[in-house]
Amino acid sequence: MKKVFTTVIDFNLKKTLFLLSLFIFSGMLYANNVEITGMSYSNTDEVSFDVSWDNSWRNTGTPGSTENYDGVWIFVKFRDACAKDSLEPSTYSHMWLDTDVNAHTVPSNAAIEIGTTNIGGTDRGMGVFIYRDTDGFGTFSVSNITLKWDQLAQGVSGTDWDIKVFAFEMVYIPEGSFYVGDASSSNYLKDGSTTSPFLIDSENAITMGTAAGSLNQVGTNLSGTLPANFPKGFDAFWVMKYEITQQQYVEYLNTLSRTDQNSAVATPVPPGIISIASSDRYVMSRTISPSFRNGIRMPETFHPTQPIEFFNDLNYNGIENEINDGQTIACNFITNAQMRRFLIWSALRPMSELEFEKICRGPESVYGGVITNELAWSLAGNMPGTFTSVAGVVNSGAPDELPNNTGIGLVHNSSNPNGPIRVGATYTSATDRLEAGSSYYGVADMSGNVYEFVIRVTSNNSFSGAVYGNGGISWNNPAGWTIHGYRGGAFGFGSSTAHLPTSSRVYSSGSSIPTTSAGRNTGGRGAR
Secondary structure: OOEEEEOOOOOOOOOOOOOOOOOOOOOOOOOOEEEEEEEEEEEOEEEEEEEEEEEEOOOOOOOOOOOOOEEEEEEEEEEEOOOOOOOOOOEEEEEEEEOOOOHOOOOOOEEEEEEEEEOOEEEEEEEEEEEEOOOOEEEEEEEEEEEEEHHHHHHHOOOOOEEEEEEEEEEEEEOOEEEEOOOOOOOOEOOOOOOEEEEOOOOOOEEEEOOOOOEEEEEOOOOOEOOOOOOHHHHHEEOOOOOOOOOHHHHHOOOOOOOOOHHHOOOOOOOOOOEEOOHHHHHOOOOEEEEEEEEEEEEEEEEEEOOOOOEOOOOOOOOOOOOOOOOOOEOOOOOOOHHHHHHOOOOEEEEEHHHHHHHHOOOOOHHHOOOOOOOOOOOOOOOOOOOOOOEEEOOOOOOOOOOOOOOOOOOOOOOOOOOOOEEEEOOOOOOHHHOOOOOOOOOOOOOOOOOOEEEOOOOOOOOOOOOOOOOOOOOOOOOOOEEEEEEOOOOOOOOOOOOOOOOOOOEOOOOOOOOOOOOEEOOOEEEE
């Protein structure tokens, strides 16, 4: 029997990317690197592998720290091994894992949590979170993980499969109250008719309007109710540590059918055509060469019906997936519809704009009062609103791409380079939270680089924090997912007071980014 195994990981080398935060992280370091090795598939419907990532942390037993941890979201795609060379190859499907945590095996140093999605009225196992079982810091290696495939529930049988395992680094955001609003940013949220920040202290429904204790915004008053199901950020949740990279997007494209690939890129590639013009070869921007540092490319001739194999080629030499082809750069040009599809495919969900503020600002317990134009790294007394724009990069397009300068609140909001940079690039061995521009919980690039896709606060919004992507069984948008906005600013927008602040809602209060120009700035990440 023929078995083909593919591990899909964050394409980042181990030799760089460390963040030392002296304020709250107690010596904790970060790196955007995760590796899956030793993968195998058994005739007992089990997928086994090892996983490791650098500079992992857990500090839940350290009072005064962030009291959180990182981990990885692991999910599996499969297809018939005989399909890949056929004229009409089957596409990859999302593997349903056993929902009984005891059906899976992890060693004693790790904890495992099943992530489910309700499909047809039944919860199906869509992936697992793997993280440290006890407090610690450093490279975290987990050997002999075994995940049980629920073939019976999925209605499949056999042993001859092409299998791909995906791993995204994530950060756990703990339960707790926090404030939204900063009394200064564009369209900021606030308490009633005042300018005071609004306290989120439960997941209960929130009355919106001008009365004291109601959630409101600057400008046009909010009204109605924000339902209990809308994720407000009080409950614990997971979020991707980094923005979606261009390699992650390529790996996503390369699991899709030809029809679905056509919806995921700007260049038209419907079934039936066998070539494209050279002017369309860079598929996210539909250009002849990389545009705004997006290097996702396709061949100019291809089979009329089979899926196309996309690749990275930022250096524009026609050789695919070289070390400096921009795999680790944040993926831009992602439309809101394409973002929703990526999250459906990866069995995640969008974050709400309230969750966005909690990730940046941290809990009520560390809140020091209103900070004018507060940024993701701002803390009372620590130069609020101050930032340093990235002024070029070294090692362009490589896994060790780094800013060419340093400074307080280092953030990529300029046009040098004129496109996004490597995710987490401001984190180095010499930077603390303030210098690296890190959010409170250690989530990278929440201010700048590319805009973050969020679900907006609106009256009776049906968006639910308990509804996740189904892996691509269908691409129908879950309720509320189309009520989107963008937060956090991006490259090419240099104004601190307009776009970068944590509470700025320039594109999250009823308006959206024009797709004809500012779409080059849009990206994002998923939550669960």
